[in-house]
Amino acid sequence: xxxxxxxxxxxxxxxxGELAEERATELDLALAESPALSDRLALFVxxxxxxxxxxxxxxxDPVPAHLVEHVRALAAETDAxxxxxxxxxxxxxxxxxPAATPFWRLPLAAGLAAAxxxxxxxxxxxxxxxxxxxxxxxxxxDSRIVDALNTLPSGADLRLDDGARIAPxxxxxxxxxxxxxxxxxDRADGMTVVSVACQREGQWDVQMAVAATAATDTGYAPASxxxxxxxxxxxxxxxxxxxxxxxxxxxxxxx
Amino acid sequence: xxxxxxxxxxxxxxxxxxxxxxxxxxxxxxxxxxQITVERAFAARHQFDPxxxxxxxxxxxxxxxxxxxxxxxxxxxxxxxxxxxxDASTVDGTKVTETALMLKAAKSAIDTxxxxxxxxxxxxxxEEMSYKEAAEVLETPVGTxxxxxxxxxxxxxxxLGINQDPARSSESHGES
Numbered sequence: 001x002x003x004x005x006x007x008x009x010x011x012x013x014x015x016x017g018e019l020a021e022e023r024a025t026e027l028d029l030a031l032a033e034s035p036a037l038s039d040r041l042a043l044f045v046x047x048x049x050x051x052x053x054x055x056x057x058x059x060x061d062p063v064p065a066h067l068v069e070h071v072r073a074l075a076a077e078t079d080a081x082x083x084x085x086x087x088x089x090x091x092x093x094x095x096x097x098p099a100a101t102p103f104w105r106l107p108l109a110a111g112l113a114a115a116x117x118x119x120x121x122x123x124x125x126x127x128x129x130x131x132x133x134x135x136x137x138x139x140x141x142d143s144r145i146v147d148a149l150n151t152l153p154s155g156a157d158l159r160l161d162d163g164a165r166i167a168p169x170x171x172x173x174x175x176x177x178x179x180x181x182x183x184x185x186d187r188a189d190g191m192t193v194v195s196v197a198c199q200r201e202g203q204w205d206v207q208m209a210v211a212a213t214a215a216t217d218t219g220y221a222p223a224s225x226x227x228x229x230x231x232x233x234x235x236x237x238x239x240x241x242x243x244x245x246x247x248x249x250x251x252x253x254x255x
Numbered sequence: 256x257x258x259x260x261x262x263x264x265x266x267x268x269x270x271x272x273x274x275x276x277x278x279x280x281x282x283x284x285x286x287x288x289x290q291i292t293v294e295r296a297f298a299a300r301h302q303f304d305p306x307x308x309x310x311x312x313x314x315x316x317x318x319x320x321x322x323x324x325x326x327x328x329x330x331x332x333x334x335x336x337x338x339x340x341x342d343a344s345t346v347d348g349t350k351v352t353e354t355a356l357m358l359k360a361a362k363s364a365i366d367t368x369x370x371x372x373x374x375x376x377x378x379x380x381x382e383e384m385s386y387k388e389a390a391e392v393l394e395t396p397v398g399t400x401x402x403x404x405x406x407x408x409x410x411x412x413x414x415l416g417i418n419q420d421p422a423r424s425s426e427s428h429g430e431s
Contacts, residue, residue: 008405016379018386046417047408051380054361058273064286067293068265074297075261 006030006037008044015044015231031210032193038210042227049231149181149197149204150254153244163188171247174198175237179250180207182229194229199254208232260300263309264293270382274314277377278321280366288324292317311384315392318374357415364414372407375400380408 006027013019014027031038148158148166157167165186174180180198187193192212197204210228242250271292275285295316296303303312365376378389379400386404390397411417 008409009401012405012408013386013401016386043412043417044405044408047411048380050357050361050415050417051365051376051411052383054358054365055273055277055377055381057358058276059269061269061272063268063272067268067286067289070290071261071264071268071293074293075258078297078300 008040011037011041012044015041015048033211035191035211038212038228041210045231046227049227145185146204149183150251154181154241154247170241171250172233172241173239179254180238182233184212194226196229196232207236260303264296264313267310267313270310271313271317274377274382275317275321277365277373277381278318278370279324284324288317288321291320291324295320308384308388310382311388311392314378314382315394318392360415361411364411367414368407368410372403372410375404376407376411379404 010019010023010027014024019027027037031041144160145166149168152158152166152168154168154170157165159165165184167184167186169182169184171179171181178198178200180196181204182194182196185193185195193209194212195209196207198207199205208229241247268289271289272285275288275292276282279285279288292313296313299316303309365373368376374393375389378384378392379386384392386397386400390400393400
């Protein structure tokens with residue numbers, strides 16, 4: 001499926017958290033439907049990460065002492081700053097967070113769960129467009145999907161009666177200590193969607209969903225959609241995957 | 256005794272050296288460039304607005320110092336546009352998977368980008384500035400920054416074998 005309406009620059013801006021919110025919402029929905037679009041997004045997500053990683057070790061290079069001394073000497077020569085001089089005021093540390101808001105922090109549009117086929121594809125639409133045009137987080141209400149996320153251990157998969165398949169991949173806590181599950185969902189029409197849902201106020205909310213290029217023979221989503229997933233996990237400070245016992249305990253606690 | 260302006264500059268010295276290195280690629284020259292930058296920064300410290308990002312302000316001084324330096328010394332290498340030399344640093348045309356190799360390859364691939372493209376990669380992808388902040392550092396319109404950055408990343412992906420043959424999207428407007 002082609003999405004000529006999204007330019008490279010728009011996909012890049014989305015990856016960099018700079019796409020206007022309305023447009024980003026449209027792209028959220030389109031991404032869940034189009035593997036080609038997910039692949040193009042992955043290019044921009046990956047190149048940013050690669051460039052950053054490539055240059056990160058350079059920050060560890062020791063700064064020559066003469067440069068630091070030079071700054072101190074210049075500071076001593078120039079006018080001392082007024083009054084506050086003897087008060088130790090920490091220089092505002094550069095913000096730990098990037099100036100731009102990464103795309104995955106944008107609220108997901110109403111109907112995202114429907115778009116990825118977790119709702120409409122199964123005839124169980126979780127509050128699709130209410131007609132008000134308001135933005136809602138896409139909550140999962142399909143009881144079979146919810147049950148699978150509540151009970152199915154990672155690594156297992158469940159074939160649904162209409163031919164769709166759900167396979168939890170991992171369970172983890174994100175930076176906000178919400179319980180999250182990464183899972184793949186093979187729609188009845190054969191498209192694989194890689195998704196993350198987290199517990200918010202007692203229900204599973206879809207946090208991200210990208211369509212994967214046609215599933216391989218092994219049935220697993222190919223790399224480019226996983227690049228987007230990795231970037232999402234990093235940005236949300238995803239903890240390590242829980243081991244089977246911890247996972248079982250965390251899922252039990254939901255009941 | 257504390258001078259927040261000086262402390263801020265000292266804290267940013269690693270970032271300034273990194274950006275300088277990406278511009279001139281020679282560690283000695285990079286340190287000279289950083290030294291010139293801090294001198295100019297102190298000479299102009301009354302012009303700095305503490306409400307704005309110190310790093311963006313310093314990077315702008317540094318880049319202007321680099322332009323002055325190259326204008327004087329004329330030692331700047333010939334820029335090769337990536338489109339003119341597509342195979343300059345493609346790694347055997349195969350996908351580099353091993354992480355360390357990948358990072359090394361990525362660094363040299365960034366090195367071979369035209370300077371204007373390298374600048375936007377460094378400021379936005381590496382230093383995590385917004386498009387607007389980078390536009391101010393480079394004194395270039397945001398639209399131009401975006402088209403450069405997009406082309407730089409597509410070129411980088413091509414060199415590194417990332418997402419081979421991504422679907423071509425509609426052509427974005429050219430660089431002005």
